[in-house]
Amino acid sequence: MELAQVIGFIGALIIGLVLGLTGGGGSILTVPVFVYILHINPVTATAYSLFVVGSSSAVGAIDNFNKGRIDFKSSIIFALPAVIAIFSTRKFLLPAIPDHILNLGDFELTKDLMIMIFFGILMLLASISMIFKKDKTCSEDSGSESNPINLLMMFLGALTGIVTGLVGAGGGFIIVPILVFLAGLRMKEAVGTSLFIISINSIIGFLGDLGHLQVDWIFLFIFTLLSMVGIFFGIYLSRFINSQKLKKAFGYMVLVMGIYILWKELTASGI
Incomplete structure (x- = not known):
């Protein structure tokens, strides 16, 4: 086994560990591990990421289902347009994007470059959400008991599906606030429902x-299994560690990684 593959598998454990510790966010590391450590091209990396994210989120969703923390009505309203959007994005939109999109002198915008730039921007947004999240979105008393379902929630579900389809990230940092503020769910219910939605979106997107x-099914199954092992370790350790402080620290790490990805991709492209 090559050194890069060993480091990549260690990365899978870390991804699961972070997901188990913080309840979300670890999946945003999956694409960088595939691209920069395992040298998998971005299009394939986003597909593999969807499988890993979907399988890992399903583990968390099952745990939350057993605890009664999934709102299935909100899940259907949000996930139905999201599923259509993510499947359409992976099946039709992404293959339709040309490998060479734009050529301006020494600068050439390729499909791979576009995906990684978009992903870097998404990492910056995710880091801001983790670092500066308001206390009320982390409180069990957030939201209300009412569950006002509207067209805005469906529209945001479709938009989230497109983003997930393009970059292969679960989008929990987008979904949870939507469920809290629009669906009126409590924070723990929002997290559990988000994991359920992410697992459905990601697996269907992968299909x-x-x-x-x-x-490479053998590689993908090993990577996913290691990620799941990491989740169980993370869930165990979360009993002894303040998850909110950890999520903020992880947010700073994601911020640095997002800046690095943008710098690396843009300088490599000649900008």
């Missing part, structure tokens, strides 16, 4: 790739 992607 959209199967017709035009060569999958």
